[in-house]
Amino acid sequence: DLTVKGGNANEFKYPGGGGPAPTALVPDGKDDDKRFEGDGGALLVERGGSAHLSNVKLVDNNAEGDGGAIANYGRTWLKESKVVGNHAQGDGGGVYNEGILKVEETHVDDNTAGGNGGGIANGGGEHHDGPVDLASAAKPGKGDKGEHGKHHAGTVEIIGAHEGKDASLSTLSHNRAGHNGGGLFSSGGWVTVSFTAIGGNVACENGGGVYAENTDLLLEKVHVAGNHADGDGGGVVTTGGRDWAGNGAEKDGLAGSATIADSAVVDNTAGRFGGGIFNGEWLVKIEDGFIVRDHDKDDNATLTIRDTEIKGNTALNGGGIFNNKAKITLTKTHVTKNTATDSSKLHRVAGGVLNNEGRVKLDDKSLISNNDPTNCANTVEDCFN
Template sequence: MNQTHKPDRLGGDRARSRQRWWAVGLAGVTGLALTTVGVAASPAADAAERTLTAVDDRGDRDDDQRDNGRTHGDSGKGKAKPNAMGMPVPCDADTLIAAITLANARGGAVLNLAKGCTYLLTADLDGAGLPVITTPITLNGGTSTTIKRDSAAEPFRILTVDAGGDLTLNHVTVTGGQTEGTNNGGGILVNSGGALAINHSAITHNIGNNGGGVANLGRATVTHSRVSGNTARVSAGGLRNAGRLTVDHSAITGNTANAGVGVGFGGGIGSFAGGVTVINRSSITRNHSVVAGGGIGDFNATTTVTGSTIVGNTAAATGGGVFTEGRLTLRHVKLVGNHASSDGGGGFNIQNILGTSVATIEDSKIANNSTRGVGGGIRNLAATILLRNARVAGNQADNGGGVFNNSTATLTLLSTKVVENTAVTDGGGIFNIVGGTVNLNTATGTTVIRNRPNNCVDVPGCPG
């Protein structure tokens, strides 16, 4: 049976709540009575203290048995002894808060959360519903283990990871987080110097300014997990990265970047400010951006996607599947069925305002994408693109059904097929503006055929 537990707030005062959990943590480290700082311990705090102490004591006894009477130096004194079994945290939101406070004070912990439990958070503890993570902490969940902000509570995210913090989530759902104003990371915020690992977990239905699900300025990995239904008021509906982000065997789906103010890049994933994003064997589907990059949007960042699908994403302006102002690599990727409503680049749009944009697309399929603008498959405004062993097929646009190449852009094709694309006006396969450079390299096996109403416009060596 799924249980839901709200914290007992001792009158609900936020400042008193923060003082209370600070006191619990202090007691866990020094042994001081909570009354020393003028705060009475709640039953939940007592339970957390007993749980952590009991597990630590058990670890001490096990160590003594293994040591067989040998003596040790003082180097390990005062530090928590990790226990592979973890410390159980019953289905009680107060106890979870207290356990994290104690874990931070003791240098970290592995906490085993209750299965079938919703830890319902009702108060803002410095911007989040749980204490800021400042040490290595693992939260192990199970079937239907959820951490959720009460919908009736004031807005706050679920978790913040600060410098020195290293949070691992295993089999946990994080949902209902919401930040106000310019605060990023509706579900989780990872600050510079922090680290986050999301494994077999879900980040769903959170709302933030940038990074509806997660905003990362440190290091983050998402593995065998789902990021879905999150909303950013500006950019990066699912995941925002300005550090290093790795997504592996995961689904990024149904997220939205609304761009209420500023530029909204990346309905699913948005990377910025020198961020490095690596996506392996994952799916990016049905995400939406009000501006650019329905699936993925980059600005001054580096993104590499391998063995993945980018399918059914939409953007109101440009880059239905992918938008980049940076460095992009696609290998063994299916970029299929994406749509950009107005400007173009139904599958992929690249621009080069900063002067460093370049894209390499290898062993990939760009198919059945569409736009009412230019470049149904690819829109290249001023960058350098290399297509190697790629297939551009079945895309639709006003001009450049397969590819639109602007006057200052360079497009090189090696062993690539541009087939059966459609333009309403001109350039069914490739539309090249005079001044742009298109290198077909037909000797490598590149073919541009069966496009409508014609194969190419202003492309040397193309059959027309």
């Protein structure tokens, strides 16, 4: 029953140079303490700490680092609370997590992040002072050092109440990210979302509603609607990821495994590929007819979709689903009335499902129909245009 409003976590600047303390001024063994500076506009939970928030409002807080309202490196439980209108210059406009986070019957709405995860960020994926565009992600040394160092993801559970007269969904809505994951971002770790509405979020790069790389992800009884990504994946992006070695060369990322069950992915939009869902390697060059590079290995993302409706989504190509060098299994799932706007003669255009050098498998109870201009492109077994 508490409101925390107008908090501001700023990174301490030493006089003279206006920047952070030189390394020589930080006592041995204290470097790790410095990484929390500027995190958690309303609340910072350090390693070994825990916080239980019930019927709490975190409003209009700001962090120069990560976690506009909360930065959690320990254990945090949010129940029947509101995280609204917060901002982080780094990752996690509402909440940034590297520990164990449980969000129950809670609204995480109208937050913004300069980096990843407008609503919630589970790990940062890269240092928030590092590269911001896709092409520069391979620059040597980025993400290895700095005040905050590498971000490590934790465990996130987001649930709503589904029984009783006072049942209330959790919401992740109208959040905005400068990079990936307008509503929810995860790089590594474990994320479970159920009985939750993810709507109206925006990502300036990929994953308007949800962006999950190298993550064990479960979306169950979730409504993903009306989200937008300027890049790929208006509703959801799932990727095994391509990790970048310190010398600028590629190395295999960790496996990404995702399941979407008993859910709806509807009316989302993407500026490039996968209006509803984008699965697989995300570095796709339009001018090369979707061929990324000759030496690319198959992405190790695996997506299972069952008992789910994918409807009314729009993208340049792959209006409903874009699968790039990865595997998707559809069970009792309907992909209908999605639209692709690509007019290029280089490409086979699919309003429903576009499979690029991957594998899409349907069971006999799944349906891909009434998509514009075609249902499928490339090899999608048992799909008819």
